[in-house]
Amino acid sequence: MDFALSNEQRKRTDDLGTAIRDRLGAARPSTPDAHFTRERWRIAAELGLTGLCLPTEHGGQGLGALDTALCLEVFGRACPDTGLVFGVAAHLLACAVAVRDFAAPDTAARLLPGLANGELIAANAITEDDAGSDTGALDMKAAADPAGYRLTGEKSFSSNAPLADVFVTYAVTDPTAGFFGTTGFVVDRDLPGVEVSAPMAKAGLHGCPAGRLTLTDTPVPHAAVLGEVGQGSTIFQHSMGWERACLFAIYLGVMDAQLRQCVRHARKRRQFGHRIGEFQAVAHPIADMRQRLDAARLLLYRACWRMDQGHNDVTEISMAKIAVSEAVVANSLTAVQLFGGKGYLVETGVEAQLRDALPSRIFSGTNEIHRTLVARGMGL
Template identity: 65%
Template structure:
């Protein structure tokens, strides 16, 4: 067992961390721009785990997570980190692994270069955690599919050029009755709603997506009919293992801010970091960060080796997300009144962390997965 990262990994991490500090400023107070997205792509972040022959870097899960961690540590706009991660892990990964050859290369090249933005359209009003209740349908019509239905929460939706979505092709098939598609924004019958107003992750726009007799070429189906549920779970394995590395990076940056503040802020004639009420809080923040980091790295390590990683990814997702919320609450308390004000960025860290316990499968669902894994 070796806990060191290689010289090459450290070099890549440092390069991304340095570049990430210049990213995210254009989207402060609004959604990311196309120029900003292309700047992220120039760093290589939109194609980390995509094949080199299509412009990607060809990294495995652990290396991808390390890069996303560096991105999250350097970039103060966690919404942008989330947007890129969702594009890559929930959308590009299933296209990479399941798209037909005739469209795979075309889409992956654009996704890697940043010319295309992808959105994942799975959640419906009545089918959030219970994906077995999907009502969107897809009916084969010659060399096309006709999609009908509405998706309620598509991150990147307002900016997206391609939507990875899931629809029922066999109502009697249950788990085996769902099929996945990569739908171009230009498809007839695709309607994208206005951006939601959200609590956090503001630089990542999200919206409803409606399919009204939407005609999608059969060549844009991912995998075979009925493989959709398995494809979705495959993408969620990558997302739960890698996306939350961005929050590990956020917690690293946040901890450094808290330490610097505890050293410089003086009360009662001495730095507040000399009071146990502050120093022990910071020590606990460090403990949460390192424990969740190790669980995340382990999940990625298992994924890279083709071993069963489902429970490990759920453990990592719960640990990282709950640590991010708890550490952000502690950060607000350490900064006191100034932590409640927007200029410090501390309150934004809390708002950006709260949704992490909900997306990629709620933490309640993750605990169900963990409970089943231990034999309950």
């Protein structure tokens, strides 16, 4: 067992962290409608963040799961706009990975360079009002016609959608086939019948806009099909494996920066003639923050390492997702309490850390779903 990063990994992450702080280190969005701009997206792309695990022949860096996670952890630590970080990670892992691994060669050649260099923004569109992790309950339909398919239906929550150029979406091609009745598609925004709502008002992750996607008899060619017809559920689970393992590394970065902020505050702030860090009521919760962060990091690194070894272990990925998401919520609650009144003010950024942490227990499958997956992995 070797827990040390290689010299190459250390140099890559150190250089990336410096570049992110220099170019994307501005303050986080202060209002719910302060979404990321194309300019900030372009900067993230210039730093290689939109193409971390995409093929080098299409402009990506060709990194594996662990190295992708290490870079996303740095992104989460160095950039205070967690919404932008989340948007880039969702674009890469939920969308570009599906195109990389399942798109027809001509479609991959058309889309991957733009996805890697930031010219294209992708949005994953699967969630509906009555379907999320249950891909067998989707209502969007794909009717075959001589030129391909016509898609009709509505997706209720799609991150990046208001600014997206291409959507990775899933629709029912055979209502009688159950798990094998869903098919994945890539849908260009400029196709007829594509309608995207205005950005939704959200509690957190303000930098990443989310919206509804409505398709009305939208024509897509055969080349837009991902993989084989009926393979949609499998493709979705594949891309979710990458997202659940790698995306949550952004919250490791958030927790790392947050912990350093809390330690600085506890060493500087004085009450009753002492630094507050000298009081066990303050020091012990900070020690718990460190323990949760390190435990979650080890689980996530192990899940990513196993993916790189060819073991797409659902149980280990789910355990990592649960650990990271619950750690970041718990640590953020502690941080707000530690900062007291200032923790409730926008100026410290601590309250925003909590708001950005809360959805981590919901997206990429709720933690309840992941506990079910862990139980199934044990034969229950």
